Amino acid sequence: MTRKLAVFRLIHETNSFSVDPGTRERFQECEWGHGPAAGEEHRGTETEIAAVFDFLDVHKDWEASFFRMASANPCGDIPEDFFAEIRDELMADLAGHAWDGIFLSLHGAATMEGGRSSELELVRAIRSAFPEVPLAVTMDLHANIAPELIGLVDISVGYKTHPHVDMRVVGAASLRHLLAMVRGDIRPTHAIAKLPLLLPSVNMRTTEDGPMHDVVAQAQLRAVQEGALDITVYGGFPYGDCTMAGACVTVLTDNDQPLADRLAEEIGQVLWDHRRRFFLEMPPMADVLDTLSDDTAFPIAIVDNADNPGSGGGGDTPGQLRSLLAAELPWKAAFCFLHDPQLVQIARQAGIGATIQARMGGQKTLAYGAPVEAEVEVVKLIDDCTYNNSGPQNHGLVTHHGPTAVLRKGNVSVVVTSICQGVSDPEFYAMHDISFDDTRILAAKAKNHFRAAMAPVFGRIVSIDEPGPAAYDFTRLPFRHVPRELYKDVDIGR
Numbered sequence: 459m460t461r462k463l464a465v466f467r468l469i470h471e472t473n474s475f476s477v478d479p480g481t482r483e484r485f486q487e488c489e490w491g492h493g494p495a496a497g498e499e500h501r502g503t504e505t506e507i508a509a510v511f512d513f514l515d516v517h518k519d520w521e522a523s524f525f526r527m528a529s530a531n532p533c534g535d536i537p538e539d540f541f542a543e544i545r546d547e548l549m550a551d552l553a554g555h556a557w558d559g560i561f562l563s564l565h566g567a568a569t570m571e572g573g574r575s576s577e578l579e580l581v582r583a584i585r586s587a588f589p590e591v592p593l594a595v596t597m598d599l600h601a602n603i604a605p606e607l608i609g610l611v612d613i614s615v616g617y618k619t620h621p622h623v624d625m626r627v628v629g630a631a632s633l634r635h636l637l638a639m640v641r642g643d644i645r646p647t648h649a650i651a652k653l654p655l656l657l658p659s660v661n662m663r664t665t666e667d668g669p670m671h672d673v674v675a676q677a678q679l680r681a682v683q684e685g686a687l688d689i690t691v692y693g694g695f696p697y698g699d700c701t702m703a704g705a706c707v708t709v710l711t712d713n714d715q716p717l718a719d720r721l722a723e724e725i726g727q728v729l730w731d732h733r734r735r736f737f738l739e740m741p742p743m744a745d746v747l748d749t750l751s752d753d754t755a756f757p758i759a760i761v762d763n764a765d766n767p768g769s770g771g772g773g774d775t776p777g778q779l780r781s782l783l784a785a786e787l788p789w790k791a792a793f794c795f796l797h798d799p800q801l802v803q804i805a806r807q808a809g810i811g812a813t814i815q816a817r818m819g820g821q822k823t824l825a826y827g828a829p830v831e832a833e834v835e836v837v838k839l840i841d842d843c844t845y846n847n848s849g850p851q852n853h854g855l856v857t858h859h860g861p862t863a864v865l866r867k868g869n870v871s872v873v874v875t876s877i878c879q880g881v882s883d884p885e886f887y888a889m890h891d892i893s894f895d896d897t898r899i900l901a902a903k904a905k906n907h908f909r910a911a912m913a914p915v916f917g918r919i920v921s922i923d924e925p926g927p928a929a930y931d932f933t934r935l936p937f938r939h940v941p942r943e944l945y946k947d948v949d950i951g952r
């Protein structure tokens with residue numbers, strides 16, 4: 459007998475302070491496919507959907523239907539009507555079939571108007587139509603999880619790594635539990651401990667000594683000791699202004715609700731006890747530039763977290779670039795990047811070698827500062843900056859930046875792109891002729907994902923905080939749905 463698996467993917471991390479809403483166009487820039495070909499894109503990559511192909515390779519009695527495959531670079535809330543379209547399409551796709559399992563690759567921080575969770579509303583819709591079908595989900599470590607969601611799904615497994623290099627493994631774990639449930643080998647029981655805690659992600663990496671590394675290690679140890687199917691520690695995403703904001707711990711057990719409840723409580727307490735370690739001193743750009751000298755261990759990367767596209771930054775805040783140009787440093791430097799399709803067009807019309815008067819940054823909003831005005835030379839134009847990721851995160855996946863331009867002012871090269879996409883892969887730099895053999899300073903709009911592929915290149919990576927939609931200092935952000943209690947007690951290092 460052939461078993462039938464329905465597969466759906468919605469990856470969106472909402473920054474509610476972004477000026478770009480999470481519209482269809484934002485998904486089309488990144489991933490917006492439907493059907494078998496859209497699923498095929500993932501085969502052999504390091505994503506959750508790749509795990510479905512791995513699963514099918516082993517379990518020949520299963521077949522999968524791939525429905526909407528959607529992911530966007532982090533940006534604003536998903537508009538109501540667009541979400542309704544995604545939900546209705548999925549419900550129509552699912553209707554009229556006898557599914558043995560439903561697998562959802564979700565982010566967990568896709569917020570809608572009113573601070574609502576789109577994942578929760580999707581799962582509610584699926585559950586009301588298919589109350590008995592085993593339902594498994596995967597989520598990002600930065601999910602903002604509504605406790606109700608954990609009660610509605612049978613299986614949830616989240617990333618254990620940050621930068622996220624275990625998406626495929628997490629997909630495999632979720633599918634394995636789903637299979638065991640379908641076979642009647644396990645009866646999943648689920649618990650969540652939700653903490654009143656908004657955490658910054660700057661010190662949330664699991665690759666080195668740090669609080670998240672320690673809490674996740676403890677969770678993994680306890681899962682093995684107690685025989686839990688999964689324990690995931692979710693750091694949450696602080697820029698999603700939503701009613702389900704905050705860190706949490708989820709536990710999945712086999713037919714043992716008291717164990718799930720007890721472990722969730724226990725690891726939740728461990729995370730709570732480590733909470734102050736997530737906060738660091740975050741200087742502005744100018745202060746870091748002041749410390750540089752010929753003795754600095756170059757090349758150095760200075761990353762502005764507040765406009766990191768991976769956190770919903772729009773690639774448009776001017777603070778870091780203004781400080782870099784004003785410093786007139788004696789070393790070769792690169793600034794990556796500005797998202798400004800119009801400026802790319804101006805550069806293309808002018809042509810290589812031309813000098814143009816550029817207004818850089820501050821094009822989408824003046825909230826984070828006025829544009830930087832400078833006379834720059836057009837030194838490189840790329841018609842379509844597209845490549846397969848060569849770094850460990852999303853390895854193999856195609857990444858698009860659209861037409862791009864490199865503008866030069868003195869010894870600073872400024873890369874301008876047409877798509878707001880993170881600059882965390884070595885291919886991006888190679889395509890723009892930026893070599894860290896001679897470029898001493900990289901100023902980037904980036905945060906943790908950058909480190910997955912780029913850390914080996916740099917002597918040091920320094921995080922800074924400038925005005926922006928993903929500001930480190932939460933008290934600067936105009937929250938409407940996140941209660942002040944979630945961040946009132948934390949020492950923000952200022």
Ligand SMILES: [Zn+2]
Binds near residue numbers: 599622
């Ligand atoms: Zn994440």
